[in-house]
Amino acid sequence: MAQKKEYLSKNQKIVLDIIEKSAQPMKAYSILFNVQKKGLKAPPQVYRALDKLVEIGKIHKIESRNAFIACRNSACTITNATAFSICESCEYVKEISSSKLSKYLSNFQDKEGMKYNKYNLEFFGICKKCK
Amino acid sequence: MAQKKEYLSKNQKIVLDIIEKSAQPMKAYSILFNVQKKGLKAPPQVYRALDKLVEIGKIHKIESRNAFIACRNSACTITNATAFSICESCEYVKEISSSKLSKYLSNFQDKEGMKYNKYNLEFFGICKKCK
DNA sequence: ATTACATTGTTATAATATAACAATAACAGA
DNA sequence: TCTGTTATTGTTATATTATAACAATGTAAT
Secondary structure, three states, X not given: OHHHHHOOOHHHHHHXXXXXXXXXXXXXXXXXXXXXXXXXXXXXXXXXXXXXXXXXXXXXXXXXXXXXXXXXXXXXXXXXXXXEEEEOOOOOEEEOOOHHHHHHHHHOEOOOOOEOOEEEEEEEEOOOOOO | OHHHXXXXXXXXXXXXXXXXXXXXXXXXXXXHHHHHHHOOOOHHXXXXXXXXXXXXXXXXXXXXXXXXXXXXXXXXXXXXXXEEEEXXXXXXXXXXXXXHHHHHHHHOEOOOOOEOOEEEEEEXXXXXXXX
C-alpha cells in the first residue's frame, strides 16, 4: 500500500491525503475546497487525480452518492470488485470486505454464461446507531 | 404491471412511455428533449416523474451511468434489489434477474451481522458482440 | 363549495463533471 | 547533454446532471 503511493504525482498525493484523512466519503467539490490552500484551484485538477486514484484502487467512488472514499481493504488488490454498505439515515458508508461475497460475485454467471470480474455493489439499510 | 400504471399521473406516463420504448438506458436530458413535444419543458417535470417511477420500481437508475432503464423484470416486486450487467465497450445494459443472486444478496450479512434488503449491483464487462 | 392534497408549470440556480489547449516536468534513449 | 516522448499541471470555459422555491392548477372527499 505504502509503496504504491510512491508513484503518485503531487496532485494525486494531495487529493489522496485529504480523502484518507476523512473517515467518510468526500464529494469532489468538498475535496477541491480543502485542497485550494495547497494550490489546486480548479475542478479538472481534482477530477484528474480522482480518476487516477480510482483507477489504481486507492479510492473508490460511491456511485449512488457521487462521493469518494479511501480504500481500507488491505487485501484490495482487486480494485474493481467493490462492495459497500450505506446507511440511508446518516449516510455512513463502510466498505465490505468479504472474500466469500467477492468470490461469489466474481464467479457469478448470467443466463448466457457470461462472467464479470468487475462489479460494484451498494447495500442500503439503517445502521445500528440510527436504529 | 399494467394495473400499476393506471395510478400514474400524466407526466409520469409520458416519461415512462419514452423510457419503455427505449431498449437501452436514457439520460434525463435526453428524455427531456424527447418529451418536449408533449409539453414537458423543464427539468423538474422530468426529474419528478423519474423519482416517482424509480420509487415504485417501474424504472431503475443505472447509477454509474446516470441513466434510467425500464424494469423488464416481471417478477420485480422487489423494486429495491437490482442487478445489471453493463458492457464497457458499447454501453449495452441488461437487467439481471436471477432469483439465486437476489436471494444470496438479500440474505447477505456483514461482519456485524447486519442484513440489507436493498441493494444495487452493477457488473461490468465486455459483451459478446464486442468480444 | 370547501378543504386538503398531489401534481404541474416555471424560473432560476446548484452541483457534478469534462473539453480544450498551453505550459511544465519527468525521463528514457541517442 | 540533448532530444524526443509522455505524463502531469494549470487554466478558462462550458457541458451535464439535478434541485430549490413558489405560484398555479387539478382532483377527490366531505
